[in-house]
Amino acid sequence: MAGRIKEEDIALVRERARIDDVVGSYVTLKNAGGGSLKGLCPFHDEKSPSFNVTPARGFFYCFGCQEGGDVIDFIQKIDQITFHEAVETLASKVGIQLRYEESGAPIQRGPANQRPRLVEAHKVAAEFYVDQLFGAADASLGRQFLDKRGFDRDAAVQFGVGFAPRGGDALIGHLRGRGFTNTELVSSGLAAENQRGLYDRFRGRLMWPIRDASSDVIGFGARRLFDDDKIEAKYLNTPETPIYKKSKVLYGVDLARREIAKGRQAVVVEGYTDVMACHLAGVQTAVATCGTAFGDDHARVLRQLLLDHDQFRGEVIFTFDGDEAGQRAALKAFAGDQAFASQTYVAVEPDGLDPCDLRLQKGDAAVRELIGRRVPLYRFVLGNVLGKYDLDRADTRIDALREAARLVVSIRDKSKVDAFTRELAGQLGMEVDQVRPEVHRAASRPAPQPQANGRPPVTVSTEAPPAPPRADVPSPRDQRFVIEWDVLKVAMQHPALVGVAFDELDDHDFTHPWLVAIRAAMAKAGGPSAAAPGEAWVVAVREAVGNDPAAAVVGALAVDPLRLGREPDEQYALALLARLQELTCARRIADLKSKLQRTNPIDKADDYNRMFGELIALEAYRADLRKKAITGAI
Known part of the structure; x- marks a missing residue:
């Protein structure tokens, strides 16, 4: 085992590894005056930047969590490695060949000390895969894949796309020839091991190198090409390793980092080819997660690059497919919206095309226009929520209002609640005075218990609205159904009074499902105009209802007294029908x-004018019905 690193080499590492460059690969730094730079601390969550870097003194300090030190300390803390390992990591970045003392206590190397070697192994592997893509005969399918998606050789080179040979040990042999050990190959995730020994993890696949913010290759994303590939998953990613943590990695961050900081915008897409398409089309702030959903750690990475705080708000734009999975992803993103001070948006192509297909079919300008047409994430989620309901029905419109009200009160900027309440009213086709009380009720309900991250979860359902619970037996005292109930009582007890006029009614005249079923049963039994006298009519209706739960109220309708106080007559019965x-x-x-x-x-215009004319006719019809209802004094 190697001894201690020579002190002069440690001093040289401190000199060559500029602290503003090293820290700047993790955090966007802005000039704070007096020779200092400031950004969001990478060691704790904060809304306003308190992390300071002074390049002239090679030192950093956070006034929020009191972490501080030089460039070696920073790498120690950010990568959670030892001092010895941090020096080696920085030396490999700035091209210093370290010398070790022959005497003194040896330095124990733990798993994390492998980073320089694992990064080097990935660098060699990436170069090997690129050579294979353009030199191997069996890579033709990979070249065709890229060509069909509008990516030429220059694009492949720009993004380092390569090809993993179909054989089981081509990369292993190459890396062994470069001096890498079996332990390093397995630790890197480039090789796996079974009873027969080591084998290449990636075989016969198109390869995308995944780099960290400092441009080191730390993993790969591999796309299935061949039908006989024993691994059926379309994409296979590097497993968790000492240098690759998928929850903290964003593909393309090395290319997008500076543009994200400069433009204060980050575009989150869903795949490797989408990142390529966006960058080639001029949207150079695009990144993607690597085989996992966008989570809190990804948000933290973007916040540090955006310098995301209340005084310098940027934009985070998510692109989702228009399918059900894309809608679920949007709801999940909204649930994590509280992580950002920046405004969050969604960009969805109406045709359902992802950025790659959009560029292929409609060109670079269409990709830029897609991002330009972004809509606030809140509005997209609201549309998703309302889309689950039939807004042409009064009852489901109320259900939509109740769920949407919970969404309105969950938005981060409470000063916008009233504006969004008005917007919701417009989308529902309701008056603001009808919507505002429900929003107030949603706001007054007890807040959900906070999650481990300290933020309350957003209780937006990602499922279809549940079926309404089965209603209780309608009561004549229930004002929602009293007229419907009275009409059916008259039809049951005095069928001759309603006669053929009852036949003009249909299911839309009743709002309770049991009462709808009884009206249908009366029609099935021949209708009140043909009703047999006495008990026979009740029995006929009961039999027509069958096993429907509505059978339970047939007897009640037959015996419940009318509220008239006298024997009903035809005028009363017809007025009751008119009121209904x-x-x-x-x-x-x-x-x-x-x-x-x-x-x-x-x-x-045609639809609007037609509906307006229908509205005028309905208002006149309603006035006529009201006159008939009044004459019966019901």
Whole structure:
């Protein structure tokens, strides 16, 4: 084992490894005056920057968590390695060949001390894969894959795309020839081991090198090409290793880092080819996660690059597919929205194309326009929530309001709640005064218990709305159903009074499912106009209901006294029917007004004018029904 590193070499590492360059590969630093730089601390979460770097003195210090030191201390803390290992890591970056003391206590090398060797192994592997892509005969399928997606040789070289040979030990042999040990090959994740020995982890796949912010290759993403590939997963990524942690890695961050800091914008896409397409199209702030969902650690990386705090807000733009999986990803992203001070957006192509396919079919400008058409993440999620409901129905519109109200009150900037309440009212086709009380109720409900990260979770459902619970037996005292109940009581107890007029009613005139079932059963039994006298009519309706739960209320309708106080007559019965139809008409009017509010009178002039004419006719019909209802004094 090697002895201690010579002191003069340690001093040379401190001199050559500029602290602003090293720290700047992890954190965006801004001029703070007086020769100091400032950024968000990488060692603790903070909303305002308190992490300072002074290049002239080669020192950093955080006033928030009191972490500080020189460039070697920074690498020690950020990579959680020993002093000896940090010196070796920095030496490899700045090209210093370290010398070791022959005397003195030897330095124990732990797993983390492998970093320089593992990074070097990945560098050699990346070069090997690139050579294979353009030189190996069996790599033709990989070249075709890139060509079909609009990526030429220059694009492949720019992003370091390569090809892993189909044989089981081609890379192993190459790395062994460069002096790497079996232990290093397995630790790097480039090789795996079974009972027969080592074998290449990646075989017959198109390879994307995954680099950290300092441009070191630390892993690979591998795309399946051959149908006989024994590993069925379309993408295979490097496993967790001492240098590769998928929850903290963003593909393309090495290329996008400076543009993210400069433009205060980060675009999060879903795949390697999407990153390539975006960068080639001019969206040079694009990054992607590597085989895992966007999480808190990814957000932390972006915040440090964006210098994300309240005084310097940027943009984080997510691109999602328009399918169900993309909608779930958007909801998950919104749940983590509180991690950012920056405004979060979503960019979704209406045709459902991802950036790669969009560039291929419509060109570079279309990709730039996709990002330019971004909409706030809140609005996208709201549209997703409302899209689960039939807004043409009054009952489901109320359900949509209740879920959307929880979304409104969960937004980060509480000063926007009233504006979003008005926006929600417009999308629902309701008056603001109808929406605002539900938003206030949602805000007054007890807040969910915070997660481990200290932020309350966003309780936005990612599933379809649950089926409403089965209602209780309708009561004549329940104002929601009292007219419907009274109509069916008259039809059950005095069928001759309603006669053929009852036949004009349909399911839309009743709002409770059990009452809908009983009206249908009466029609099935021949209708009140053909009802047999006495108990026979009740029995006929009961049999027509069958096993439906509504059978439980047939007897109640038959015996419940009318609230009239006298024997009913035909005038009363017809007035009751008119009142029921008036309520139905009122619901239709409300629905139509809602549709009108949601219809653009310019873009859809024909539809708007047709609905407006229908609204006028319905208002006149409602007035006529009201007159009939009043004459019966019900």
